[in-house]
Amino acid sequence: MATTDKPLPHETEDSQPYWAKAKGGVLAIQRCADCGRLRHYPRLVCDNCHSLEADWIDASGRAVLHSWTVAHHAFHPGFAGDVPYVLATVELEEGPRALGILDCPADAGLKPGMAVTARFEQRADGASELHFAPA
Amino acid sequence: MSLNGKGAVTGIGETQYMRGSPKSAFRLQIEASLKAIEDAGLTPKDIDGIIPIGITGAPAEAFATNFGIEDLRFSAVAPLGGASGIASVQAAVAAIAAGICNHVLIPSGRNVTSGARAGVRIHQMPQFHLVTEFEYPLGAIAPAQLYAPMARRHMELYGTSSRQFAEVAVAMREHAVMHGNAVMKKPITIEDHQNSRMIADPFRLLDCSLESDGGAALVISAAERVRDMRQPGVVIAGIAEGHPDSPSSITQRPDMTRLGIAKAAPRAFAMAGVSPAEIQVAEIYDCFTYIVICQLEDMGFCKKGEGGAFVENGRLRLGGGLPTNTHGGLLSQAHMLGMNHVVELVRQLRGQGGATQVEGAEIGLATGYGDLGDGAMVIMRRA
Numbered sequence: 216m217a218t219t220d221k222p223l224p225h226e227t228e229d230s231q232p233y234w235a236k237a238k239g240g241v242l243a244i245q246r247c248a249d250c251g252r253l254r255h256y257p258r259l260v261c262d263n264c265h266s267l268e269a270d271w272i273d274a275s276g277r278a279v280l281h282s283w284t285v286a287h288h289a290f291h292p293g294f295a296g297d298v299p300y301v302l303a304t305v306e307l308e309e310g311p312r313a314l315g316i317l318d319c320p321a322d323a324g325l326k327p328g329m330a331v332t333a334r335f336e337q338r339a340d341g342a343s344e345l346h347f348a349p350a
Numbered sequence: 351m352s353l354n355g356k357g358a359v360t361g362i363g364e365t366q367y368m369r370g371s372p373k374s375a376f377r378l379q380i381e382a383s384l385k386a387i388e389d390a391g392l393t394p395k396d397i398d399g400i401i402p403i404g405i406t407g408a409p410a411e412a413f414a415t416n417f418g419i420e421d422l423r424f425s426a427v428a429p430l431g432g433a434s435g436i437a438s439v440q441a442a443v444a445a446i447a448a449g450i451c452n453h454v455l456i457p458s459g460r461n462v463t464s465g466a467r468a469g470v471r472i473h474q475m476p477q478f479h480l481v482t483e484f485e486y487p488l489g490a491i492a493p494a495q496l497y498a499p500m501a502r503r504h505m506e507l508y509g510t511s512s513r514q515f516a517e518v519a520v521a522m523r524e525h526a527v528m529h530g531n532a533v534m535k536k537p538i539t540i541e542d543h544q545n546s547r548m549i550a551d552p553f554r555l556l557d558c559s560l561e562s563d564g565g566a567a568l569v570i571s572a573a574e575r576v577r578d579m580r581q582p583g584v585v586i587a588g589i590a591e592g593h594p595d596s597p598s599s600i601t602q603r604p605d606m607t608r609l610g611i612a613k614a615a616p617r618a619f620a621m622a623g624v625s626p627a628e629i630q631v632a633e634i635y636d637c638f639t640y641i642v643i644c645q646l647e648d649m650g651f652c653k654k655g656e657g658g659a660f661v662e663n664g665r666l667r668l669g670g671g672l673p674t675n676t677h678g679g680l681l682s683q684a685h686m687l688g689m690n691h692v693v694e695l696v697r698q699l700r701g702q703g704g705a706t707q708v709e710g711a712e713i714g715l716a717t718g719y720g721d722l723g724d725g726a727m728v729i730m731r732r733a
């Protein structure tokens with residue numbers, strides 16, 4: 216299945232460490248170096264103390280399902296071969312949420328609070344795709 | 351200073367709504383603007399403030415140039431997606447009340463056949479670069495896919511059902527068929543909705559608004575001018591905008607079932623000095639059926655979680671307890687970024703609602719919703 220025409224993430228200075236970690240299969244979360252607040256997605260400044268200093272932690276990958284949608288219509292031709300696929304919003308053990316593709320059938324009887332674990336799928340086009348699987 | 355009673359909608363204009371218009375978005379905006387200006391009894395040179403809708407569209411200067419306006423005193427842009435129309439009305443009233451200008455034109459127009467569809471537009475906007483970087487490459491592309499998790503969360507927490515979504519779709523369609531200027535012309539049933547194909551679960555095709563072409567425009571003037579104007583006066587009594595928590599990412603929003611309008615509505619109701627029970631007609635932004643249900647809760651028409659039951663038994667239909675989207679809304683009239691909702695509210699309060707007129711309507715509201723959860727709300731009353 217061709218994946219080459221899927222949209223690619225365009226990393227920025229703020230997100231470069233995230234994508235570097237993702238290449239190695241690790242889900243990284245940005246942390247304010249001053250007050251310790253975690254933030255995802257990565258941003259320039261802390262929304263709590265407004266510090267410009269940040270570092271990164273490795274997330275455990277453990278999370279629970281918060282909500283989801285099942286994509287039946289491909290709004291981009293790159294995903295025409297993938298429908299139906301489940302897009303899951305999960306709450307990471309560390310606090311922030313993340314969006315990923317849930318590796319399960321579309322009619323799997325999903326419930327909020329269901330335990331999932333993170334992994335990265337390394338796409339042939341070079342993109343690292345965040346996935347979750349039922350734990 | 352309260353803005354209650356400071357401004358009025360003195361002119362409204364709309365083109366025919368359709369799919370596949372041969373006219374450009376700018377031409378549709380100009381046509382609707384000329385109608386609105388004429389409706390107000392003004393000439394284009396009387397306009398001294400312009401707030402164009404759509405941050406990728408023509409700027410105020412393009413209108414000033416075409417209309418030969420020699421002294422444009424005020425221009426602004428409100429980038430709130432489908433809440434831009436009402437947020438622009440707020441800016442217009444504030445500018446008029448401050449004495450900056452007299453007559454503000456708010457033009458909108460779209461041609462999706464040649465221009466950008468609503469879904470693609472989001473990923474071109476700087477405030478959504480994080481969604482575009484982290485969600486778009488996973489196949490979370492269109493608004494239907496970005497908003498569906500909000501609806502799913504609501505269904506899981508409160509038992510809201512797809513059949514309740516269908517109640518919204520059926521009511522909007524009924525009004526569109528009666529109204530005349532609407533893209534959709536055939537009635538639908540709950541079963542038609544349930545049998546329509548799944549787009550982004552839980553949204554079926556008939557939960558989704560239209561992509562359509564047309565133009566809609568407003569002229570806002572000082573309220574004390576209404577007696578000099580051509581049309582019956584419709585005064586702005588309460589108006590506010592509100593932005594949701596985590597405005598640029600639904601994924602990170604602490605409460606996915608709470609929209610920006612939850613912050614705007616109490617301000618607008620307090621400004622107008624009215625309660626939801628006094629609203630006789632409502633034009634509620636309906637990009638998706640669920641968004642209507644969520645806004646009804648956030649505005650206080652019912653408690654959080656009770657919106658599904660609220661829309662049952664034809665409450666939103668003409669003759670129901672809260673006649674809603676008497677033009678058919680974005681679901682069945684046209685997707686005019688909510689400007690058609692404001693135009694329709696004015697028409698209702700003037701008593702010019704035609705086949706879908708709510709009898710004796712003197713006070714009503716319109717809402718806008720856009721760009722991942724921004725909200726705006728206006729309460730108007732007959733002068």
Ligand SMILES: [Zn+2]
Pocket residue numbers: 247248249250251252261262263264265266
């Ligand atoms: Zn901090």
